[in-house]
Amino acid sequence: xxxxxxxxxxxxxxxxxxxxxxxxxxxxxxxxxxxxxxxxxxxxxxxxxxxxxxxxxxxxxxxxxxxxxxxxxxxxxxxxxxxxxxxxxxxxxxxxxxxxxxxxxxxxxxxxxxxxxxxxxxxxxxxxxxxxxxxxxxxxxxxxxxxxxxxxxxxxxxxxxxxxxxxxxxxxxxxxxxxxxxxxxxxxxxxxxxxxxxxxxxxxxxxxxxxxxxxxxxxxxxxxxxxxxxxxxxxxxxxxxxxxxxxxxxxxxxxxxxxxxxxxxxxxxxxxxxxxxxxxxxxxxxxxxxxxxxxxxxxxxxxxxxxxxxxxxxxxxxxxxxxxxxxxxxxxxxxxxxxxxxxxxxxxxxxxxxxxxxxxxxxxxxxxxxxxxxxxxxxxxxxxxxxxxxxxxxxxxxxxxxxxxxxxxxxxxxxxxxxxxxxxxxxxxxxxxxxxxxxxxxxxxxxxxxxxxxxxxxxxxxxxxxxxxxxxx
Numbered sequence: 001x002x003x004x005x006x007x008x009x010x011x012x013x014x015x016x017x018x019x020x021x022x023x024x025x026x027x028x029x030x031x032x033x034x035x036x037x038x039x040x041x042x043x044x045x046x047x048x049x050x051x052x053x054x055x056x057x058x059x060x061x062x063x064x065x066x067x068x069x070x071x072x073x074x075x076x077x078x079x080x081x082x083x084x085x086x087x088x089x090x091x092x093x094x095x096x097x098x099x100x101x102x103x104x105x106x107x108x109x110x111x112x113x114x115x116x117x118x119x120x121x122x123x124x125x126x127x128x129x130x131x132x133x134x135x136x137x138x139x140x141x142x143x144x145x146x147x148x149x150x151x152x153x154x155x156x157x158x159x160x161x162x163x164x165x166x167x168x169x170x171x172x173x174x175x176x177x178x179x180x181x182x183x184x185x186x187x188x189x190x191x192x193x194x195x196x197x198x199x200x201x202x203x204x205x206x207x208x209x210x211x212x213x214x215x216x217x218x219x220x221x222x223x224x225x226x227x228x229x230x231x232x233x234x235x236x237x238x239x240x241x242x243x244x245x246x247x248x249x250x251x252x253x254x255x256x257x258x259x260x261x262x263x264x265x266x267x268x269x270x271x272x273x274x275x276x277x278x279x280x281x282x283x284x285x286x287x288x289x290x291x292x293x294x295x296x297x298x299x300x301x302x303x304x305x306x307x308x309x310x311x312x313x314x315x316x317x318x319x320x321x322x323x324x325x326x327x328x329x330x331x332x333x334x335x336x337x338x339x340x341x342x343x344x345x346x347x348x349x350x351x352x353x354x355x356x357x358x359x360x361x362x363x364x365x366x367x368x369x370x371x372x373x374x375x376x377x378x379x380x381x382x383x384x385x386x387x388x389x390x391x392x393x394x395x396x397x398x399x400x401x402x403x404x405x406x407x408x409x410x411x412x413x414x415x416x417x418x419x420x421x422x423x424x425x426x427x428x429x430x431x432x433x434x435x436x437x438x439x440x441x442x443x444x445x446x447x448x449x450x451x452x453x454x455x456x457x458x459x460x461x462x463x464x465x466x467x468x469x470x471x472x473x
Contacts, residue, residue: 042325066382093156093163106437114439121445130228132441138440144383148436176279183360184277192275196264196359203256203366208332211374215329216242218380218461229382230440234328237379245334248320252333252340259345261351271356280358292351292365293410299350301408303343306456307417308404315462325457327377327395347409372409381440387432393423398458 106114120139122125160173186195218226219237227233267274280288307318314322321335333340348369352362381388394406402422406414414420423429428446431440 003206021409058135083112090160092157094153094242097156098151107442114437114442117439118445121442124445125450126445126448128231128443130441131224132228132445136225136228137438137442140228143225144437148384180277180279183279187275187359192359193264193268194367195275196267196273197257197260199363200260200263201364203363204256204370205253207318207370207372211378212329212403215374226382229380231327231379231381231388232396235379237328241328242330245324246332248334249330252285252335253338255337255340256345259341259349263349266353267362270353274356274359276358279360281315285358285361285364288351288355288357288361289365289368289405291355292357292369295351296347296352296369297412300343300347301413302405303339305404307339308407311462314458319459322395322457322459325395327392329374329378332373332377377428381435382430382447383435383437383440386434389428389432390420391421393426393428396457397428397455398461399456404458408445 118132118134122133155165159171162175165171166174172263216237220239222236245339307313315337317336321331322338324331324334333344337342348366351357352365357365375385376388376391379392390411394404398404403419405420405423407419408414411420427449430447431443
């Protein structure tokens, strides 16, 4: 991004040239917006404060700058001091920090409404034992605001540093050049099978155990300022819970290694260009990742649906995973080995194999897929992480008239085939949105029915049915 380059070409100017000021400003805006686009989208999408018109403006400015063919070295440049350009970029970058933060800030009416909801939540019987009060709300708001400011400032500093190091080339061009050089060195130095096997297993291990450790610390330290964000706050994740899950988790680690070896034999046949020294372009990579998501939805939904609708399979296979009614991050792969082989591994490997993906895209997808399933099982709904109710509901609640709910990855097939209708009527559905502040616990207290009986799980329902069949009429 940042210049109109052919694949594999990095930059279209010499280090001694400069752009005319107007073009330089457009290029600078393009670099800022391209770099900021993904961060802003990740924090804005799903929020109750999302300004979609502003978000669309960011996309347009970013990609207009990307598509324009900038002047080449033959154009007579206008001499402008590099420090002036750096100062301009710095002002724009930090100005965009302020703009992006302001766009997500609540309005005065929203703040007044939140205050009323907080007062109502504090007086609700559901608030007992949750730790929700005005002091907690103010402290949590200050903490979230501080983290957002630190992250935004850090992103701006990285942008300015990258601009200074790359000038007069686009920092995105230089970054692409370094990435291509590193990848080419990797594929030319190491055996492709070693890169495939060790790469996928390494990405899995680092991502899985990284998330498990982070949320394990939260589960065991139970910081008072964060505990209201735990979805099932009454369920305590003890060392015994994790030690009980560990043996099966380690068995599935071994199975995963064997599956990766099998996948290598297939991948080496169906994709002879998977280890090309040239990395695929950003647009092509994004399209492939979107295709992988669609394949994952299909590959996960239908086996998962069968595991829930076939009583024998549920009792003897899927019940291992559903013995955990309050998920925690480690339980992302706590499942029967047969289920892990048939219903989990193909979800990650199917898309890259079917589409013949470049190995770098395969590794990126592995990271994203493992991260998503660990977060879905974390048992927490934290600010800026989006809604996380659907899979928790899947483990905790079973209404016989509705059947098993939320069987897919995205929810597309659930909505199309009607396996989310019961969930959409639940209070959990109303709080399954992205929050930028400490309002999820408040909404949860207000929306959860007071003195409601504990929900029944599918395991409990099947046990009741089995007991009823043994009782003579």
